[in-house]
Amino acid sequence: MSIYPKVTHTDASKLGRKDFQTDQDVRWCPGCGDYAILAAVHKALPELGIPRENFVFVSGIGCSSRFPYYTQTFGMHSIHGRAPAIATGIKTLRPELSVWVVTGDGDALSIGGNHLIHTLRRNVDLKILMFNNRIYGLTKGQYSPTSEQGKKTKSSPLGSVDYPFNPISLALGAEASFVARSVDVDSKHLGETLSRAAAHKGSAFVEIYQNCNIFNDGAFDYLTDRATKIDHELRLEHGKPMRFGPGGAKGIALDTRMQPMVVDVATFGEDRLLIHDETNDALSFFVSRLVHPNFPTPVGVFRAVERPSFDELMQAQVDKAKAKVKPGGVQALLDGGETWTVT
Amino acid sequence: MQLDAPAKPSEIHETVAIRFAGDSGDGMQLTGSQFTDTTALSGNDLSTFPDFPAEIRAPAGSLAGVSGFQVNFSSSQVYTPGDEPDVLVAMNPAALRANLADLKHGGILILNTEQFGPKNLERAGYKSNPLEDGSLSPYQVFPVDITGITLRAITDLGLNQRVAVRTKNFFALGLVYWMFNRDIQHTVDWIASTFGPKDQTIAEANLRALKAGYHYGETAEVFTTRYTVAKAAIAPGRYKTITGNEAAALGFLAAAELSGLELFLGSYPITPASDILHFLAKHKGLGVKTFQAEDEIAAISSAIGAAYAGGLALTTTSGPGVALKSEAMNLALMLELPLIIANIQRGGPSTGLPTKTEQSDLLQVMFGRNGESPIPIIAAASPGDSFFAVLEACRIAVQFMTPVIFLSDGYLANSSEPWRIPNLSDQPKIPVTFRTDPVGFQPYLRDENLARPWAIPGTPGLEHRVGGLEKQDGSGNVSYDALNHEKMVKLRAEKVRRIADSLPPTFIHGDPEGDLLVIAWGGPFGAVRAAVDKVRAMGKSVGHVHLRHLNPFPNDLGDILSRYKCVLVPELNLGQLSLLLRARYVVDCVSYNKVQGKPFKESEITRAVLTQLEAIK
Numbered sequence: 001m002s003i004y005p006k007v008t009h010t011d012a013s014k015l016g017r018k019d020f021q022t023d024q025d026v027r028w029c030p031g032c033g034d035y036a037i038l039a040a041v042h043k044a045l046p047e048l049g050i051p052r053e054n055f056v057f058v059s060g061i062g063c064s065s066r067f068p069y070y071t072q073t074f075g076m077h078s079i080h081g082r083a084p085a086i087a088t089g090i091k092t093l094r095p096e097l098s099v100w101v102v103t104g105d106g107d108a109l110s111i112g113g114n115h116l117i118h119t120l121r122r123n124v125d126l127k128i129l130m131f132n133n134r135i136y137g138l139t140k141g142q143y144s145p146t147s148e149q150g151k152k153t154k155s156s157p158l159g160s161v162d163y164p165f166n167p168i169s170l171a172l173g174a175e176a177s178f179v180a181r182s183v184d185v186d187s188k189h190l191g192e193t194l195s196r197a198a199a200h201k202g203s204a205f206v207e208i209y210q211n212c213n214i215f216n217d218g219a220f221d222y223l224t225d226r227a228t229k230i231d232h233e234l235r236l237e238h239g240k241p242m243r244f245g246p247g248g249a250k251g252i253a254l255d256t257r258m259q260p261m262v263v264d265v266a267t268f269g270e271d272r273l274l275i276h277d278e279t280n281d282a283l284s285f286f287v288s289r290l291v292h293p294n295f296p297t298p299v300g301v302f303r304a305v306e307r308p309s310f311d312e313l314m315q316a317q318v319d320k321a322k323a324k325v326k327p328g329g330v331q332a333l334l335d336g337g338e339t340w341t342v343t
Numbered sequence: 344m345q346l347d348a349p350a351k352p353s354e355i356h357e358t359v360a361i362r363f364a365g366d367s368g369d370g371m372q373l374t375g376s377q378f379t380d381t382t383a384l385s386g387n388d389l390s391t392f393p394d395f396p397a398e399i400r401a402p403a404g405s406l407a408g409v410s411g412f413q414v415n416f417s418s419s420q421v422y423t424p425g426d427e428p429d430v431l432v433a434m435n436p437a438a439l440r441a442n443l444a445d446l447k448h449g450g451i452l453i454l455n456t457e458q459f460g461p462k463n464l465e466r467a468g469y470k471s472n473p474l475e476d477g478s479l480s481p482y483q484v485f486p487v488d489i490t491g492i493t494l495r496a497i498t499d500l501g502l503n504q505r506v507a508v509r510t511k512n513f514f515a516l517g518l519v520y521w522m523f524n525r526d527i528q529h530t531v532d533w534i535a536s537t538f539g540p541k542d543q544t545i546a547e548a549n550l551r552a553l554k555a556g557y558h559y560g561e562t563a564e565v566f567t568t569r570y571t572v573a574k575a576a577i578a579p580g581r582y583k584t585i586t587g588n589e590a591a592a593l594g595f596l597a598a599a600e601l602s603g604l605e606l607f608l609g610s611y612p613i614t615p616a617s618d619i620l621h622f623l624a625k626h627k628g629l630g631v632k633t634f635q636a637e638d639e640i641a642a643i644s645s646a647i648g649a650a651y652a653g654g655l656a657l658t659t660t661s662g663p664g665v666a667l668k669s670e671a672m673n674l675a676l677m678l679e680l681p682l683i684i685a686n687i688q689r690g691g692p693s694t695g696l697p698t699k700t701e702q703s704d705l706l707q708v709m710f711g712r713n714g715e716s717p718i719p720i721i722a723a724a725s726p727g728d729s730f731f732a733v734l735e736a737c738r739i740a741v742q743f744m745t746p747v748i749f750l751s752d753g754y755l756a757n758s759s760e761p762w763r764i765p766n767l768s769d770q771p772k773i774p775v776t777f778r779t780d781p782v783g784f785q786p787y788l789r790d791e792n793l794a795r796p797w798a799i800p801g802t803p804g805l806e807h808r809v810g811g812l813e814k815q816d817g818s819g820n821v822s823y824d825a826l827n828h829e830k831m832v833k834l835r836a837e838k839v840r841r842i843a844d845s846l847p848p849t850f851i852h853g854d855p856e857g858d859l860l861v862i863a864w865g866g867p868f869g870a871v872r873a874a875v876d877k878v879r880a881m882g883k884s885v886g887h888v889h890l891r892h893l894n895p896f897p898n899d900l901g902d903i904l905s906r907y908k909c910v911l912v913p914e915l916n917l918g919q920l921s922l923l924l925r926a927r928y929v930v931d932c933v934s935y936n937k938v939q940g941k942p943f944k945e946s947e948i949t950r951a952v953l954t955q956l957e958a959i960k
Binding site for chain 1: 380383384386529577578579580581582583584593596597599600602603604605607609626627628629630631632634636637638640641642644645646647648649650651652653654656670671674678764765766767768775777779799800801802803804805806807808809810811812820821
C-alpha cells in the first residue's frame, strides 16, 4: 500500500491567470522587464491543461530567481546556479510533474554553467527560462557572462576584457532538444514561445531578453523600440524563408564562402533565401551566429527535435528492472548470495 | 569438493592472520576476497583489511604499486583484521619489502621466486637478494616458483604469456587453501560462474592454477605442516560476509522499504564511496533511481529536489565532496527536508590519501558550513553495523525533517566481516506522513519534534514556496525580521537537540564506572573493543563507550564521562571528538591519535590504555 497521498486533482480547465498570482508583494524594481515575463507566464500556465498543484518552479539566485515567490505553484528559491540540478531530482523522481526552472545569465551561465549544459544534454524534461539582461543586477551592477566585451561596469571600470557567451549557441552545443529566444516586452511572441516550450517533451531552453532598467537600461532597445525593431528582428518560422525589415524586404542568404549575408529580397530572389528548419542542427547553429549589429537578431524557435527525455528513460529502466526482479523485496536481496547457517 | 585427504600433520590454531601482497595488477584483492568467502563458509569469525594504492596500475614491481589484502580468522570472536600477519604471501620483492615489517617474528613467508630477479630487486630498492642474504632468517621462508609452476600447469591451453601469467594468484590461493585445510569448492564454482560464460579457456586456466597450488602444498617436499582453525562459536542465524559499503547500500534499500518511500541517490563517483552507487545502480528492480550527476554539487542538489518531491533522498561522497556540497547541505537544512549525506571518509586534507582510511572529517561535517548550521551526525562502527547506522540516519531524517550525515570510512567501507542477516520484519517501521489537508496549512508549522510538514508537489491546495532565505516562523514567508531570525536559528538548533530525547540509554561495555573510560566512534570499534577486553582480563577497571550519535550527543553522556577517573579518546585524526567532548562537557579528555592512513592496531590501543592507567595511578 502506497504511503503517497491519493489525491483528486483540481480541474485544470477552470484555471485563469489570477490563480497563479500570489499574495506576496512583488519586489522587483519598478520598470524591470521581469514584470512582463511574470505576466506572460501567468497567462500561459492556465492554457496548458495541467492542474496547478502539478507545477513546480525552481530558481537559483539573482533577480529573476525571486520568480517562484510570485507564482502560486509549488516552488523553490534555491542556491546560486543549482536550479537545473534540483529540478532534475524533482522530475526524475516524479515524471508526472511539470517542472520549470527560472534563471538568469549569471545564475545559468556563470556559476551554474555546468548544470545547465549537462541538464540539456540529458534532455531532462524541464522548461528552462533564462532571463538575459547582460548584467548582474542583484549584486548591483557587475558584468555578466553575456555582457559585451569592453563594457564598463562597477567591476570593470576600464571595460570588461571577458568575451561573452552566445547562450543560444551554447545550448545548441550542449545538445538541447528545444532552443528558443524571445523578448520580455513582446508578450504575444513570448506567450507563444512559452507554449511551444511547455508542449516540448524534453529540455526546453528559452532565452528571454530582459531589460534591467537600473544597471543596463536599454540593452535591447534596438529590438524593442517600435522605430527600430522591424529592421533588427528576424522572426524564425519553421519552413519559411528568413525575411525581415519593412515588408520583409530583406533576407538572409549564404554567400559563396558559406557565410551569412543580408540581401535585398526583390533583387536577390526569395527562392535563394535560407529556409528555417528547426530540425536541422547545422542550420540552427548557423542562425544562432547571426548577431547584432551586423545581422538582425533571430527570435523564435532555433531548434526543436524529438529525443527521449532522461526522466522517461530512467522510469522505463526502473519499470523494466522491477518486472524482472525476484519477489521478496529487500529481504530477498539480504537473504541472497553466498550464505551459511550457524546453529 | 574435497581434494586429497591431508596426509601431513595438522596444527590447531585459534587465530591466524594472512596477508596477500603483490602488484596492483596481480589480483591480490580478488585472492583475498576468495579466501575470505571460503573462510566464512567454513565457520570462522573473521575480519578483513584490503589495502591498495590510489593508482590503478602503478609501474610494475614498484613499491607504489603494492596492493595487499589481510584476513584475520579465528575460532573465537574477531574484532580486527589482526595486528601482525602470521602468514605473508609476497608475489614480488616490492610486496615483500612493503610488508615484511608487519610479519610476526617467526611467521610464514611464501615468496614467488620467479619475480626475484635483479630488475625487480632493484625496483624494490634491494641491494642484495633477500632470498640469499640471510635477512629473512627470522621467518619460515617458503620460496616457490609460483609463476613457473602455474605456467607449466596450463601450457597446453595455448594462452599467450601475458594472460597465462595472470592466473598465478589462483596458484597462491590454492596453496594457502591447502595450508589451512580449506575446501576449494567455493572458488571452483566462482571461477566457473565468473570466467566460464566469457572464456572457457581462461576459466580452465584459473581452475588448473588453483588446483596446482593446492596439490603443490600436498606433494612438494616443502611444507611439512597444515594448520587448522576450528569453527567459531557464533550466535545462531544465517550469515553472509559483507563490506561496509554493501551494508550501507542495503541499509538504504531497507529504509526505503520500511518507510514506503521511493529511494533516490544522486552521486558523483569518488573513492571510497563509489561502491554504494554501483550497488544501488544494480538494484533498480527494487525501485531505486540512481543519478550519476555532473559533479558533487549537482549530486546533492538532485537529491534535495527528490526529497522535496517526496523521496527518500541520499547523496554519497567522501570529504572533498562534502566540501563541495556544504552550501547545498545548508539549503537542505533551511528547507527542513529529509536527506542523507553519506561521507565515506578518506585521508585528507585536499585530495589526500584517497584509498586510505581516516576519521578526520568529523569537525568538517559538524561545523564546515556558514551560519548556525546544526546537522545530525551518525557513525557506523563496523562493516555490518553500517546497515543499522543507515537505518538510524534515515529514521532521524524523516522523523525530524532534517538532513543527516552518515559517517563511514575507507576501512569500514572495504573491509568485510561475517554478518548475521537481519530480518526486516524485526526492524521498526519508519513512519512517514505527508501533509494533505490544506485547511490551516503553513509550510513551517511544527509538530512535537519541531518537524515541519512534508507537503509534496502534486497535493492540491498545498502550493507553497520554500527557499534558502530566512523564513518567517510558521508561514515560511521570506523574513528579515531580527527577532524572527534569532528565533528560527534557535528552533533549528533545538530540533536537532531533541533528537537526543529519542535515543536509548548509552551502552557501556565493561565497567560502568571506574578508572578509565575509552570513548571512540566509527572504524576503531574493533580495535578498541578487543583492547578493552584484553585489559579487563588483566583485572583493570575500564569501560568502552562507542558513539553512534555524534550530533547530538546522547543525553546521558555527560554523566557517564563523570564516572571515570580518566577519559581516553582514540581517533584516526588529531583529536576531533576530544575537542567536541572537552567543549561540551568541560572534561579533560586524553587524546590518542594516529594519522597514517591505517586503522588502529589492537596492540596500539592496549598500550595506550595501559599507559593511561599507569599515569593516573
